[in-house]
Amino acid sequence: MAESTSGGIVSSCLLSYPNASSYFVGGAVLYSYPIRTSLLRFDKAEHEAMGGCPTEIIKRLAGALQEKTATTWGIGEGGAAGPTPSHNGHPPGFTAFAVMGPLECVATMETGSNDRIANMAAFATGLLKLFLITLRKHHRIEIWS
Numbered sequence: 001m002a003e004s005t006s007g008g009i010v011s012s013c014l015l016s017y018p019n020a021s022s023y024f025v026g027g028a029v030l031y032s033y034p035i036r037t038s039l040l041r042f043d044k045a046e047h048e049a050m051g052g053c054p055t056e057i058i059k060r061l062a063g064a065l066q067e068k069t070a071t072t073w074g075i076g077e078g079g080a081a082g083p084t085p086s087h088n089g090h091p092p093g094f095t096a097f098a099v100m101g102p103l104e105c106v107a108t109m110e111t112g113s114n115d116r117i118a119n120m121a122a123f124a125t126g127l128l129k130l131f132l133i134t135l136r137k138h139h140r141i142e143i144w145s
Contacts, residue, residue, distance in 0.1 A: 001027025002061040004078030009124035040064040052088030054096035055106040062098040073101035082114035099134045
């Protein structure tokens, strides 16, 4: 779990279910360049080389953490919770999601709000929904069943 603007909420949600150790290896709140560089060797220069493309950056972070932990799935999110824009100019309420594994899926979300707390909750919910949809698709389970 590679979180940024959801601040650990996704990890908390996943860990709230019994027997979490059978499916959750761990996660990191990769909120700043020092932690990204330290854990994943993903520094500011590499980030800037991606031109601030949020889906590519989040794919890189989720994929790197997945690889480092040798897990089947790696999921991640990052953007601008608010109340101000991100350093890449993304508006408050914008985030990107990535699910990496046997299936890969990326998406973005815009809430249109600068309410940091509400955005963090919306981002966590959005990523969990995307992960659930991806898991169901991978296991060929009807999404609306």
